[in-house]
Amino acid sequence: MLRFIGLLLLQIFVMDQVYFLGYICPLVYMLFIVLYPVENNRWSFLLIAFMLGVIVDTFQDTGGAHAAAAVTLAFFRPVLLKLVYGQGYLTKNLKIIKSPIDRFLLLLALAVLLHHLVLFLLVYFNLSQILQVLQMTLYTGISTLFVAVVLFVLFGLRGRS
Amino acid sequence: MSLMTLALVFTIQSHSYHYNAFVHSTGNITGSFLSTRNHIYDYLNLADENERLRKENALLRMKSLSTGDTLLGDETTFLFSEDVPYRVFPARVIKNDYSKRDNFLTLDIGSEQGVKEDMGVITTDGIVGIIDISNKRFSRVISILNSEISLNAQIKGSNIIGSLTWDGKDPYIMSLVDVPRLAQVTKGDTIITGRQSTTFPPDVLIGTIKSAQLVENGSRYQIEVTLFNDMTDLGTAYVIKNRDKKALTIIDTLTVRNDE
Numbered sequence: 001m002l003r004f005i006g007l008l009l010l011q012i013f014v015m016d017q018v019y020f021l022g023y024i025c026p027l028v029y030m031l032f033i034v035l036y037p038v039e040n041n042r043w044s045f046l047l048i049a050f051m052l053g054v055i056v057d058t059f060q061d062t063g064g065a066h067a068a069a070a071v072t073l074a075f076f077r078p079v080l081l082k083l084v085y086g087q088g089y090l091t092k093n094l095k096i097i098k099s100p101i102d103r104f105l106l107l108l109a110l111a112v113l114l115h116h117l118v119l120f121l122l123v124y125f126n127l128s129q130i131l132q133v134l135q136m137t138l139y140t141g142i143s144t145l146f147v148a149v150v151l152f153v154l155f156g157l158r159g160r161s
Numbered sequence: 162m163s164l165m166t167l168a169l170v171f172t173i174q175s176h177s178y179h180y181n182a183f184v185h186s187t188g189n190i191t192g193s194f195l196s197t198r199n200h201i202y203d204y205l206n207l208a209d210e211n212e213r214l215r216k217e218n219a220l221l222r223m224k225s226l227s228t229g230d231t232l233l234g235d236e237t238t239f240l241f242s243e244d245v246p247y248r249v250f251p252a253r254v255i256k257n258d259y260s261k262r263d264n265f266l267t268l269d270i271g272s273e274q275g276v277k278e279d280m281g282v283i284t285t286d287g288i289v290g291i292i293d294i295s296n297k298r299f300s301r302v303i304s305i306l307n308s309e310i311s312l313n314a315q316i317k318g319s320n321i322i323g324s325l326t327w328d329g330k331d332p333y334i335m336s337l338v339d340v341p342r343l344a345q346v347t348k349g350d351t352i353i354t355g356r357q358s359t360t361f362p363p364d365v366l367i368g369t370i371k372s373a374q375l376v377e378n379g380s381r382y383q384i385e386v387t388l389f390n391d392m393t394d395l396g397t398a399y400v401i402k403n404r405d406k407k408a409l410t411i412i413d414t415l416t417v418r419n420d421e
Binding site for chain 1: 185
């Protein structure tokens with residue numbers, strides 16, 4: 001809950017004002033969905049991801065693009081987890097934030113790619129601008145990853161020790 | 162799955178003009194959050210903003226000195242009069258986007274202050290957009306940097322008109338399309354709002370011609386326009402209410418009906 005509000009406030013008050021190089025705003029709120037506990041009620045997870053997306057949508061006037069991207073990410077997260085941590089991740093009592101750093105970064109990169117791709121496809125809503133969509137996905141993705149790693153260094157290490 | 166559908170429905174709605182009353186930034190809670198954020202960030206460019214307003218004040222003072230002070234009656238009656246062709250409401254831009262394909266702004270005034278849908282929004286330097294949703298205390302503006310918008314514009318000093326659109330790339334450049342081939346187009350010419358527009362007063366500045374090329378087998382010009390307004394840096398904006406809009410719109414529809 002704390003993470004939900006914290007990331008949301010960080011997104012709205014700081015990240016939406018960054019405009020690195022004029023158009024790149026890191027989307028840190030999606031970290032919440034990546035870091036959500038592995039043992040969860042699927043429905044409440046999807047619902048909370050949707051709520052998070054809708055709130056970001058109201059602040060950015062993007063209709064429902066963030067909500068759709070967040071729900072997509074929440075929906076496919078078990079697949080990504082299986083991909084990154086192997087078949088038996090459920091039995092290993094996995095804590096994502098305490099997992100090995102290379103695994104964590106791989107998961108994060110895949111999640112960012114999926115989330116941003118869906119988001120910018122819906123924001124542009126035009127297949128003829130697919131190049132711009134891919135470009136935005138790449139640049140914003142890199143910035144999100146960067147900010148995520150910074151946050152991880154700031155807050156995550158304490159959780160590991 | 163149903164959540165996904167709902168999100169997609171919202172998204173699709175948001176891509177059609179005037180049909181997205183569900184998820185937007187003019188609610189009371191969202192608005193006050195944005196307002197707070199704006200209060201914080203305002204301190205970072207107070208000096209710039211003051212300088213801009215001082216310059217505008219000086220400019221307006223010069224204008225009023227040259228037209229004489231009897232033109233609009235004295236100030237008190239003027240402010241409350243319904244009899245001026247254009248009323249101007251000052252507003253603060255509390256949210257501004259320019260990096261997306263479809264951009265929106267949020268203003269800190271709403272229907273309580275007299276803002277209604279389809280009013281024009283300008284700044285000292287030029288046009289900004291058109292009011293899209295007006296709630297009680299906040300209103301949303303469709304930025305000129307939006308694929309839905311197409312404005313009537315003309316080249317200053319001539320009657321050549323075209324429509325102003327944005328291709329979604331550079332927030333400083335827009336394009337003026339549908340300009341006839343025989344028009345006199347010179348680099349550096351000023352583009353202003355057209356007389357056909359009922360949303361904006363005529364002669365509001367837009368930008369200058371950067372380059373022009375013939376398209377559609379050389380039948381029309383497509384002109385790149387460098388905006389006067391820096392859309393990435395907006396502080397104060399003015400909402401414009403046209404007294405005669407209703408009358409003009411009625412006349413327009415009448416002539417259309419006679420044509421049929």
